Amino acid sequence: MLLEDSPYRELRYRGETQPTLREFAPERVVQLSSFSKLIGPGPRLGYAIGPKNLLREIATVAENTYITPGLLAHGSVYEFCRAGHLEPQIDRLKKLYAPRLQATLDALDKYLPETKPTRPDGGFFLSLTLPKGVSIIDVMDRAAEVELILADGRGFFANGGGEHFLRIPFCALTKHQISEGVARLAEVVQN
């Protein structure tokens, strides 16, 4: 079985929609997503799409583990979707986030051209590889001194590594904050 963890799939800002893994092998894939990405961070509610019997078993394990899910979140999200708000909300988020992704890429090209960031077509993050000899631990400490809080890249690698990996989130920031943040990052990385 494959677990397809794809909470950002609906948040595509450019390019063509790509098929899901589940479409290729519906009996062998469980696809996960999250309303905390598609509506907002408040509901903390995810969902799974997959073979019916398997989902029933997963629901039983879940029930035996935490007794009951957050019913208030379930009810709110259900009503939100039933009222037809989900599609317009996704469109609104895409319009809000697309220029922020572009602003992040522009700022990286301007201030940190040597880092070659990924250029994603959607989602909340892009990532970059720090130049040789510059470690994430050092960059994190010095970035904190200029009030730039970075995630530890090592946390994204299950089997070690990530010392040069930096994930850059852009969705919650204005274009001005993005430019300022990347300029501060460049100062830290280059000096």
Ligand SMILES: Cc1ncc(COP(=O)(O)O)c(C=O)c1O
């Ligand atoms: C790839 C991925 N999967 C799953 C999640 C979990 O989403 P949540 O806990 O917000 O429902 C996240 C959250 O950041 C994520 O980035």
